[in-house]
Amino acid sequence: MKTSRIPGFYNMSVEDRRQLLKKMQVFSGEKANDFFSEEPLSLDTADNMIENVVGTFPLPLGLGLNFLINDKEYIVPMAIEEPSVVASASHIAKIVREAGGFQTEATDRVMIGQIQVVGCDDMDIAKQALLKAKDTIIEAANSAYPSLVARGGGAEDMDVRVLNEASDSNYTKMLVVHIYVNTCDAMGANIVNTMVESLAPKVEDLTGGKVYLRILSNLPDRCLARARCVIPPALLADKTFSGEEVRDGVVLAYEFADSDPYRAVTHNKGTMNGIDPVVIATGNDWRAVEAGAHAYAAKDGHYSSMTSWSVDEKGNLVGELELPMSVGTVGGSINVHPMSKFALDILDVTSAQELAQVIVAVGLAQNLGALKALVTEGIQKGHMALHSRSVAIAAGATGEMIDMISKQMIDAKDIRVGKAQQLVEAYKR
Numbered sequence: 517m518k519t520s521r522i523p524g525f526y527n528m529s530v531e532d533r534r535q536l537l538k539k540m541q542v543f544s545g546e547k548a549n550d551f552f553s554e555e556p557l558s559l560d561t562a563d564n565m566i567e568n569v570v571g572t573f574p575l576p577l578g579l580g581l582n583f584l585i586n587d588k589e590y591i592v593p594m595a596i597e598e599p600s601v602v603a604s605a606s607h608i609a610k611i612v613r614e615a616g617g618f619q620t621e622a623t624d625r626v627m628i629g630q631i632q633v634v635g636c637d638d639m640d641i642a643k644q645a646l647l648k649a650k651d652t653i654i655e656a657a658n659s660a661y662p663s664l665v666a667r668g669g670g671a672e673d674m675d676v677r678v679l680n681e682a683s684d685s686n687y688t689k690m691l692v693v694h695i696y697v698n699t700c701d702a703m704g705a706n707i708v709n710t711m712v713e714s715l716a717p718k719v720e721d722l723t724g725g726k727v728y729l730r731i732l733s734n735l736p737d738r739c740l741a742r743a744r745c746v747i748p749p750a751l752l753a754d755k756t757f758s759g760e761e762v763r764d765g766v767v768l769a770y771e772f773a774d775s776d777p778y779r780a781v782t783h784n785k786g787t788m789n790g791i792d793p794v795v796i797a798t799g800n801d802w803r804a805v806e807a808g809a810h811a812y813a814a815k816d817g818h819y820s821s822m823t824s825w826s827v828d829e830k831g832n833l834v835g836e837l838e839l840p841m842s843v844g845t846v847g848g849s850i851n852v853h854p855m856s857k858f859a860l861d862i863l864d865v866t867s868a869q870e871l872a873q874v875i876v877a878v879g880l881a882q883n884l885g886a887l888k889a890l891v892t893e894g895i896q897k898g899h900m901a902l903h904s905r906s907v908a909i910a911a912g913a914t915g916e917m918i919d920m921i922s923k924q925m926i927d928a929k930d931i932r933v934g935k936a937q938q939l940v941e942a943y944k945r
């Protein structure tokens with residue numbers, strides 16, 4: 517049976533890690549060839565993906581280990597340039613697996629397409645006309661994408677809102693139609709855009725108004741994924757801090773973030789530290805996920821914490837995260853970029869819903885990793901030690917110098933590029 521517990525992985529060489537993964541058969545052989553090649557994304561492919569291509573821009577790909585989610589083992593590919601993120605996610609995943617793992621769930625993958633209508637003689641009459649024709653509008657949307665319907669998805673609901681109704685509004689009164697589309701395993705932006713564009717003439721006929729924008733909303737609040745973990749305090753203890761101290765510190769940190777946008781944004785950045793690398797590694801649109809997540813964090817009228825942390829009646833720390841998660845396992849660049857195919861292969865998810873659940877579990881783990889460090893030794897000790905290699909490289913260290921200079925900076929408790937430059941010069945003398 518596949519396991520995500522790989523003791524000692526951290527201390528292996530890259531080559532040994534690759535060989536071990538091969539031996540463990542965590543991916544199929546043919547995809548490994550792309551992964552192991554020096555240029556996994558060819559210039560030809562890149563040139564067909566975007567415009568004005570002059571090269572590619574690789575990122576480190578690490579593996580988040582120890583994830584047990586709904587009793588299934590996940591090795592999580594994470595593409596990110598920031599040190600300590602992968603280590604921290606794996607550390608918390610190990611604690612949570614000892615507590616039984618993450619529990620997750622996801623709604624159907626229902627995305628929203630918006631149609632903006634202006635210039636109707638009477639907005640309320642126009643709105644009623646649209647609502648009366650709801651079934652035919654949904655049918656028309658589906659006839660623009662029959663292959664999605666054949667898969668069991670398609671447009672399934674519609675509603676209409678009037679914006680800027682107040683007489684003192686500075687903005688134009690307008691109707692906004694929402695078409696709700698189950699996009700199955702695709703993120704669905706192109707699918708939804710095709711549907712809403714096709715509806716424009718019908719909407720103009722029904723309302724007597726003029727349609728301007730016809731586009732996906734990146735706040736898909738019917739496409740949600742949730743993760744939860746329950747951790748006995750004993751699992752949170754370290755050499756200096758009791759589990760209860762860590763647990764209470766995490767809850768206070770959450771209360772701070774939930775009450776103050778200046779803190780919430782950093783708290784949420786820590787959560788997105790876990791989410792973005794998986795979204796990127798699987799070839800998904802991280803700008804869409806980022807935009808939706810931050811908008812959802814303000815859904816109650818003020819920007820606040822994405823996660824919540826509380827204590828249950830048994831004294832356990834309970835963490836929860838619910839976010840819109842517009843990701844796919846097909847479509848966009850997912851089947852084009854060899855690395856995203858490889859990442860999905862390692863992750864071993866069978867649907868976009870399952871991928872969304874893994875992503876929120878990693879986000880929850882990452883948030884706890886940051887909070888646990890913040891309420892104990894502080895973020896810098898662990899982070900800067902892991903960052904020290906990048907600092908050494910930035911100062912010109914190469915080969916064996918990197919480890920040596922990194923260690924000297926850690927011992928001197930002075931991890932800065934200036935210090936590293938001095939050490940590089942001293943080494944060369």
Ligand code: NDP
Binds near residue numbers: 664699700801804847
């Ligand atoms: P695609 O246009 O690639 O559409 C996905 C395609 O996958 C479908 O047309 C479908 O084709 C095929 N497919 C195969 N199997 C399945 C399945 N099980 N479920 C669903 N579809 C399946 O991509 P998306 O519509 O997902 O759009 C994503 C892209 O759009 C991303 O690259 C994103 O960056 C971009 N984008 C984002 C915007 C935004 O966020 N605001 C705006 C515009 C674009 P068929 O039915 O023919 O087999």
